[in-house]
Amino acid sequence: MSAPGGRAASSPLLGRAAEPTIFDLSVPGRRAASFRTTGMPEWPAEQLVPASELRPEPVPLAEVSERDLVAHMTRLSHRQYSVDLGAYPLGSCTMKYNPKVCDEAAALPGLLAVHPATPPAYAQGWLELMWSLAHALCRVTAMDAASLQPPAGAAGELTGLLLMRAYHRGNGRSPHKVLIPDSAHGTNPASVTLAGYQAVSVPSGPQGVVELGTLRRYLDDDVAGMMLTNPNTLGLFETEVASLAEAVHGCGGLMYYDGANLNAILGVARPGDMGFDIVHMNLHKTFAVPHGGGGPGAGPVAVTRALAPLLPGPVPARLEDGSFTWLVPERSIGRAHGWHGNALALARAWAYILANGADGLKRVSEVAVLNANWLLSRLRGVYTVPFDRPPMHEVVVSARGAGGDARPGRHGAGLRAVDVAKRLLEEGFHSPTVYFPLIVPEALMIEPTETESPETVAALADALVAIARQGPGPAAGAAPRTTPIGRVDEAGAARSLVATWDQG
Amino acid sequence: MGVNVPEDLRYTSGHEWARLEGGRVRVGITDYAQDALGDIVYIGLPAPGATATAGESLCELESTKSVSDVYAPVDGTVVEVNSELVDAPQRVNEDPYGEGWICVIDPVSPDALQSLLDPEAYRGLIEA
Secondary structure, three states, rough: OOOOOOOOOOOOOOOOOOOOOOOOOOOOOOOOOOOOOOOOOOOOOOOOOOOHHHHOOOOOOOOOOOHHHHHHHHHHHHOOOOOOOOOOOOOOOOOOOOHHHHHHHHHHHHHHHOOOOOOOHOOOHHHHHHHHHHHHHHHHHHEEEEEOOOOOOHHHHHHHHHHHHHHHHHHHOOOEEEEOOOOOHHHHHHHHHHOOOEEEEEEOOOOOOOOOOHHHHOOOOOOOEEEOOOOOOOOOOOOHHHHHHHHHHHHEEEEEEOOOOOOHHOOOOOOOHOOOOOEEEEEHHOOOOOOOOOOOOOOOEOOOHHHHHHOOOOEEEEEEOOOEEOOOOOOOOOOOOOOOHHHHHHHHHHHHHHHEEEEEEHHHHHHHHHHHHHHHHHHHEEEOOOOOOOOOOEEEEOOOOOOOOOOOOOOOOOOHHHHHHHHHHHOOOOOOOEEOOOOOOOOEEEOOOOOOHHHHHHHHHHHHHHHHHHOHHHHHHOOOOOOOOOOOOHHHHOOHHHHHHOOO | OOOOOEEEEEOOOEEEEEEEOOEEEEEEEEEEHHHHOOOOEEEEEOOOOOOOOOEEEEEEOOOOOOOOEEEOOOEEEEEEEEOOHOOOHHHHOOOOOOOOOOOEEOOOOOOOOOOOHHHHHHHHHHOO
């Protein structure tokens, strides 16, 4: 077999020495920028800034040369794991490789050099791009209209819930509760609370999905709606989704689709066909916008016809003569972003959709699901599989009982999820998501994504199997030993957080 | 190593314990809960005087794995909180039934504990 392209164990690191902090590099009086001083007038700060705004002492910033600053930052960057470096099976995050053609498209001068306040007549290209993207996202999700404004997934969730609220208000109702499965992402209850609703947790059944019989016990006319991720965070398709939607609609509620796992169903199944009314998408997951460093992401929200007049605006619209303009929906809930969303993230997503085409997008999901299923076939019997059904795009296994060791994890005897995650770093892979979803003890949530080759998925599986077979012990507890920084004291760091450089 | 379920306490299905002390109820989380949560790194204590409603969130615990609600086992008023936990949340891990107590509630009903799980029922719950 060929060598796995996603294994980063060869990543070169010149030395084992710790990188000094920027303050350690500081020399009093040294500056990163040197401007000409001859013939330039000088003003004392007191003449330029009101005394009340001046600090008595200068801020003690690090004083370094430009050369040392760049070298420091470059060395730090060499110590970062990234999608461009190797496989990044961080479950639920869809850390797939982002094709460079999308960056190229987003860097076109005609897109870059346009101010968001440019009158529509001079920004027709941007308007067409956004209109086309909104249109395509509606086609993928079987929705009728979309707003591209929300700049992140959580922003999309909040926007969707405010749309839910406005919809009920328009009908003269004010229900208080939003139902969320116990497998949901933590952002769901947070968004529900922020939107002024009460989050009610619905337990998953023994198959790892929400069952209609269970849901019915939570339904009454105080239910504003239900948030559902499908496939859910266990990587399982919510098989009863159509009847769940019917039941929620039956008591006047709306169905909210959390698009975190949309990467599993592109071109195969559509939220609108499942009965959802509101959908948010994470363009930075499914549509290959780079993420993982804090953004910028994009979390557009698409809705059914009934909710379209409420969308945040302005939205891009096409006039009868074929030109494009901005329109504010008639009963818009207001803005979800100061301008039109994270525009260059939107441009990347549109380039990704164009580059793949409808058949390519379907292939994305097919291969994502194939990779996850193939990985599970290698892990079954080695790791505990809590809900052993064919998964969609990601796999949730438990380190408890891994390698046939039945001792529980945390009491010090058995293998722990954190040990597997740290050992995997030594094998040249980013760690999977651990301890989530919360309903699985010692959970490892692994999402290989469609962009990893069979060789890489095989190498990842080999590494995971070897770690389980090796079991708990000093090697597992001491990992990672090959990274610039070894096992950190997470609890100690969180309990006594030092967030500033101590000058003392 | 087994999970410790003391005989003199009552329990909730959400893994809180309650101890009747002269008409008041001391509350904490169980050994099973602290083990499942992992290293506790932060606790947002309830405010003294706050109203506690059985089954609803009393405060939040944050571990290196997750943030979890602590649910009130009984209706009543919070009369005392364990402020030691602010600087030493690890007490909840080290001594969940002792120094890791969270708060004391003055219950609405003196026989409020009767509706909670006894040790045998709680043991059955966590072993299921």
